[in-house]
Amino acid sequence: xxxxxxxxxxxxxxxxxxxxxxxxxxxxxxxxxxxxxxxxxxxxxxxxxxxxxxxxxxxxxxxxxx
Amino acid sequence: xxxxxxxxxxxxxxxxxxxxxxxxxxxxxxxxxxxxxxxxxxxxxxxxxxxxxxxxxxxxxxxxxxxxxxxxxxxxxxxxxxxxxxxxxxxxxxxxxxxxxxxxxxxxxxxxxxxxxxxxxxxxxxxxxxxxxxxxxxxxxxxxxxxxxxxxxxxxxxxxxxxxxxxxxxxxxxxxxxxxxxxxxxxxxxxxxxxxxxxxxxxxxxxxxxxxxxxxxxxxxxxxxxxxxxxxxxxxxxxxxxxxxxxxxxxxxxxxxxxxxxxxxxxxxxxxxxxxxxxxxxxxxxxxxxxxxxxxxxxxxxxxxxxxxxxxxxxxxxxxxxxxxxxxxxxxxxxxxxxxxxxxxxxxxxxxxxxxxxxxxxxxxxxxxxxxxxxxxxxxxxxxxxxxxxxxxxxxxxxxxxxxxxxxxxxxxxxxxxxxxxxxxxxxxxxxxxxxxxxxxxxxxxxxxxxxxxxxxxxxxxxxxx
Numbered sequence: 001x002x003x004x005x006x007x008x009x010x011x012x013x014x015x016x017x018x019x020x021x022x023x024x025x026x027x028x029x030x031x032x033x034x035x036x037x038x039x040x041x042x043x044x045x046x047x048x049x050x051x052x053x054x055x056x057x058x059x060x061x062x063x064x065x066x
Numbered sequence: 067x068x069x070x071x072x073x074x075x076x077x078x079x080x081x082x083x084x085x086x087x088x089x090x091x092x093x094x095x096x097x098x099x100x101x102x103x104x105x106x107x108x109x110x111x112x113x114x115x116x117x118x119x120x121x122x123x124x125x126x127x128x129x130x131x132x133x134x135x136x137x138x139x140x141x142x143x144x145x146x147x148x149x150x151x152x153x154x155x156x157x158x159x160x161x162x163x164x165x166x167x168x169x170x171x172x173x174x175x176x177x178x179x180x181x182x183x184x185x186x187x188x189x190x191x192x193x194x195x196x197x198x199x200x201x202x203x204x205x206x207x208x209x210x211x212x213x214x215x216x217x218x219x220x221x222x223x224x225x226x227x228x229x230x231x232x233x234x235x236x237x238x239x240x241x242x243x244x245x246x247x248x249x250x251x252x253x254x255x256x257x258x259x260x261x262x263x264x265x266x267x268x269x270x271x272x273x274x275x276x277x278x279x280x281x282x283x284x285x286x287x288x289x290x291x292x293x294x295x296x297x298x299x300x301x302x303x304x305x306x307x308x309x310x311x312x313x314x315x316x317x318x319x320x321x322x323x324x325x326x327x328x329x330x331x332x333x334x335x336x337x338x339x340x341x342x343x344x345x346x347x348x349x350x351x352x353x354x355x356x357x358x359x360x361x362x363x364x365x366x367x368x369x370x371x372x373x374x375x376x377x378x379x380x381x382x383x384x385x386x387x388x389x390x391x392x393x394x395x396x397x398x399x400x401x402x403x404x405x406x407x408x409x410x411x412x413x414x415x416x417x418x419x420x421x422x423x424x425x426x427x428x429x430x431x432x433x434x435x436x437x438x439x440x441x442x443x444x445x446x447x448x449x450x451x452x453x454x455x456x457x458x459x460x461x462x463x464x465x466x467x468x469x470x471x472x473x474x475x476x477x478x479x480x481x482x483x484x485x486x487x488x489x490x491x492x493x494x495x496x497x498x499x500x501x502x503x504x505x506x507x508x509x510x511x512x513x514x515x516x517x518x519x520x521x522x523x524x525x526x527x528x529x530x531x532x
Binding site for chain 2: 020
């Protein structure tokens with residue numbers, strides 16, 4: 001599950017940075033780029049919080065805290 | 067919100083508040099690299115880059131000035147703050163208390179809290195420029211000091227209330243959220259630069275150079291703005307975090323470092339946030355100025371939305387919010403040092419109220435460069451006092467940590483170093499017209515000199531040995 005979330009986050013970041021590059025190269029329209037970046041943002045928002053910062057300093061998962 | 071949660075938050079924040087950090091709690095370099103990279107890509111970056119454009123800085127001056135200024139900032143963290151933090155391993159407040167005494171630290175806390183309130187206020191205003199887009203809110207302009215419309219006041223107050231409530235309830239969650247958002251926000255800044263350059267017609271390195279010099283940073287200030295030179299850029303980049311490095315606020319963070327060299331890791335923050343992000347947000351603003359010729363409107367949210375769509379606007383909201391929130395919380399902690407019996411949540415609520423009121427005034431955003439310089443300048447003398455106490459006490463023959471060793475709650479040398487340095491800086495500004503950005507450097511030497519001379523008189527080493 002965690003790997004799936006990481007892939008989703010990575011995809012979110014790709015959808016944030018690749019559309020501006022394709023726009024710069026003249027391969028996409030501005031409106032299309034904005035929408036794709038919006039989708040990338042949503043993807044990052046719904047996946048990243050579930051795996052980033054989820055480990056304690058010693059590497060144990062947060063669930064072991066209490 | 068429960069008292070248990072509040073206790074948990076305060077308890078975690080106050081860890082090792084009055085004792086050196088034990089070896090087992092020291093952290094590796096990776097933690098500092100990530101922390102600095104995230105901390106310096108914040109809401110302020112959406113304002114500072116555009117203000118450089120508005121102040122008519124030339125492209126070459128900007129790039130060279132940022133490289134030099136940021137390098138000086140990293141050296142200040144690495145060579146001044148890092149070694150003292152790793153040697154003493156105490157918070158700024160406790161270290162200062164031992165040197166300057168409890169009562170003086172209270173005044174320091176008050177100034178610190180006020181500055182935090184205004185900084186958080188400017189970030190709420192920045193967020194409001196994005197939140198107001200769907201409501202067609204009339205945005206502030208570069209020369210605005212007062213709110214333009216009741217709609218602006220309502221938007222800012224509602225945002226301030228929400229941010230204050232969140233600050234009361236969960237500092238840790240917001241801090242974690244900021245860390246999570248950091249990689250995405252950095253990419254948004256890079257995306258802004260790429261899209262902005264494309265919109266300005268850049269297609270090759272030659273055209274990049276031409277457009278950078280003739281369109282983006284053309285050296286001509288906008289109406290009503292002063293002209294910035296390379297010296298402004300160098301000193302601003304160096305001293306925009308003056309409170310943190312030579313002002314020693316980051317003692318509190320770097321005391322956890324396994325090695326004294328971790329202060330140098332600040333390069334990750336300054337060269338991402340104070341180089342890439344400032345350049346990117348400057349490009350964004352330039353695109354806005356091209357589309358809206360002669361517009362005086364200055365609204366980071368609207369500017370980002372125009373070029374990047376919803377992702378840009380939300381990035382401005384998050385950047386502003388994640389900067390304002392911990393800042394309100396820190397202001398609350400600083401005030402709690404003065405009023406220890408008042409519960410944290412009440413203090414944070416009061417701070418949030420002051421911050422929200424301050425945010426109503428767009429002057430905080432339009433004059434952010436001056437405010438950031440003032441903030442550092444006001445707190446810097448106390449950092450100079452810590453530096454002088456650490457390095458010169460034995461060599462110059464006075465007791466280190468004078469207040470602690472003389473069992474005093476008030477150190478006259480520290481107080482006079484602070485006040486007289488600020489009077490000196492005010493004099494340079496008032497009588498010689500030296501701009502606020504350049505006052506920190508002479509001020510630091512003056513603060514060190516005053517503290518050393520007065521400490522030799524007040525706390526001579528021979529007297530303590532007798």
